[in-house]
Amino acid sequence: MKRIGLAVNPTKPNAIPVTKTLVELIERHGAHAFVDEESAAKIGRPELGISQDQFPTSVEILFVLGGDGTILGFARQFAKPGLPMLGINLGHLGFLSEAEPEDMENAVQRVLAGDYCLEERLMLQAQVVRGGRVVHEAVGLNDVAIAKGSFGRMVTNRVYVDDMYVDQYTGDGLLLSTPTGSTAYSLSCGGPVVSPHIDVIVLTPICPHTLHARPMVIAANQEVRVEVEATHDELVLSVDGQLFYELENHDVIHVREAGYKTTLIKWRDREFFDVLRRKLHVAT
Structure with a gap:
């Protein structure tokens, strides 16, 4: 059974309700969710809370809820232990994110089915x-x-x-x-x-x-x-x-x-240049 960690930027609008919904989706599909302690308390599920330092030894995959800046911060924290991260965009551009709040159920299903690839990024x-x-x-x-x-x-x-x-x-x-x-x-x-x-x-x-x-x-x-x-x-x-x-x-x-890389979870059917055109509003 998959163990999925949720690292949340609580300053983002709707961060807490999105986190609560995501936990429910993960549990509904038969996996375990672990949430950073602050966010676990805010969603009323303190029993799911662990410290951020425990993520590398407690979970297999980390869902990062925030914007690109949030992913950058957690990349510096979790790249060395090799923890794969999936970004769920709660920010503006979301260039590094792979999912939006409205398609979280699809993201959970794909991750649990192994329908993704791991992309290593230079640091x-x-x-x-x-x-x-x-x-x-x-x-x-x-x-x-x-x-x-x-x-x-x-x-x-x-x-x-x-x-x-x-x-x-x-x-x-x-x-x-x-x-x-x-x-x-x-x-x-x-x-x-x-x-x-x-x-x-x-x-x-x-x-x-x-x-x-x-x-x-x-x-x-x-x-x-x-x-x-x-x-x-x-x-x-x-x-x-x-x-x-x-x-x-x-x-x-x-x-x-650096002597290690950031590992990002990416969809196989989502090409870099497609993302580039869409996020940077390049005309096609």
């Missing part, structure tokens, strides 16, 4: 080195951004790939993205859309103050080193737009593929 590991010592370290599913934090200031990022000098980019910053993140911040900065089925890293300058700066795609097994220079101290490193670390002049950032 990036970032380290901030200061004075020869690692002061910050984080892993993200979408992107790592090195940026200035104030309007009207610029930052210079000197970039090396596998210790080979590439170029330096002066402007608002530099973005390093996975294929998953290529449809997020990188896309708005003029970066390419990359199929999630290949493992590469996209380097996209953010508002570069030069005509020749262009996005670049490198192999995922290459390491990027970025040396930061600025005449001010308002610098920041962000991971997935959710984790933020203050940077200092002359910090060195190392970015490489």
